[in-house]
Amino acid sequence: MTAHISVLLNEAIEGLNIKSDGVYVDGTLGRGGHSREILKQLEKGILYSFDKDQTAIDAIENNTSNWRLIKDDFKNIKDRLELEGISKIDGLLLDIGVSSPQFDQGERGFSYRFDDKLDMRMDLSQKLNAYIVVNKYPEEELIDVFYKYGEERYAPAIAKNIVLARKEKPVETTFELVDIIKSSLPQRELRKKGHPAKQVFQAIRIEVNDELRALEKVLDDASKMLKSGGRIVVISFHSLEDRIVKQTFKKLEDKNKLDPRIPIMPDQIMESDFKVITRRPITASEAELLENKRAASAKLRIIERI
Ligand SMILES: C[S@@+](CC[C@H](N)C(=O)[O-])C[C@H]1O[C@@H](n2cnc3c(N)ncnc32)[C@H](O)[C@@H]1O
Structure with a gap:
């Protein structure tokens, strides 16, 4: 570790x-x-x-x-x-x-660089985790979290695609979420420096851990x-x-x-x-x-x- x-x-x-x-x-x-x-x-x-x-x-x-x-x-x-x-x-x-260690520990799900379960809790005894935010929050609330805590300008497109994806099946892993985020961004954003999922991951982490x-x-x-x-x-x-x-x-x-x-x-x-x-x-x-x-x-x- x-x-x-x-x-x-x-x-x-x-x-x-x-x-x-x-x-x-x-x-x-x-x-x-x-x-x-x-x-x-x-x-x-x-x-x-x-x-x-x-x-x-x-x-x-x-x-x-x-x-x-x-x-x-x-x-x-x-x-x-x-x-x-x-x-x-x-x-x-x-x-x-x-x-x-929190970032790099497989099952904690903080990082878009590793394929883990969606979690992101610092306190493992609390209920709210990234899985609940991504799969249960209404679309409007997701947009709000992504704007407020990630300053993510494509918040509405990402939230819409999350809601569409979870109608088929729950979004379970970090890489599934990364794919949804990437598919919501215009090509020119994907070519920019920095990971395209950085802001959304930051936003969810801030929400989960208040x-x-x-x-x-x-x-x-x-x-x-x-x-x-x-x-x-x-x-x-x-x-x-x-x-x-x-x-x-x-x-x-x-x-x-x-x-x-x-x-x-x-x-x-x-x-x-x-x-x-x-x-x-x-x-x-x-x-x-x-x-x-x-x-x-x-x-x-x-x-x-x-
Ligand atoms: C950046 S690390 C601190 C590293 C530490 N200064 C060192 O030198 O090893 C942040 C730590 O604070 C904890 N933490 C973050 N927010 C917290 C909170 N609201 N209450 C208690 N612990 C928190 C995290 O679980 C993590 O272990």
Whole structure:
């Protein structure tokens, strides 16, 4: 199975500005690359690492007393940490998306490069999977998912052909879906660089795992839990995620900003509670890109509670 190479590892760890006695959360454990680096900097501190994929939790050998692994969605960090008696944190790291082992593991069905059953669940205990989306969603809902989460301009043609195909028999595999997508696109689209099924696969994955809503929820909760000087560091891999991170950070920073047209007294000026550390997102260096192609689309943003 493919090992997972952690993306923007040093940049993310530096971005957290770790205090050795702090409480840290890694919302996306994966194979533990980022978590282990955080642990190296902790003395009295503690690290809670979440992953909603039980296979990720099971793959970790943990002999460290200040490392707690939690199998849950990061959207639940507030409630889960409350159970541990934790209401304030010094930092949260999110390295969102799918890990290389998830992508490359036959039966997970995340990739258009392998012929697998349609699945795409990160959490194998949940019901909704790609098979249900593709075979049960009404045509209008499929169009909506493909537009909203894949920014796929041929959404109506693809949805129509899926519905036609499943009248004959259910669409069961990734390659069957790839064929339907290809048959829905004009020739000139098929000649373009990049896989023709990329956007639809992204859209279905986001729908199945409710990825964008989870991101909004965790940023909202974590910003309230953050101690002064604490930081949130997010690595995202496509524009829909990055837009949420950028806009949420900006909103947090601007919260106490007053309308400059309204005259105020000096004692009414309120400092913002948050400061965006990265005006522009940090991206991978040339050296990292040579080693890991997956890093090409990664964007890292940091915000600090003042
Ligand atoms: C890109 S990998 C993280 C890799 C990790 N940073 C490393 O260095 O090994 C993303 C991981 O986060 C998990 N994940 C994604 N969204 C999640 C969510 N909403 N809640 C919990 N885990 C999630 C996935 O199951 C996957 O294992």
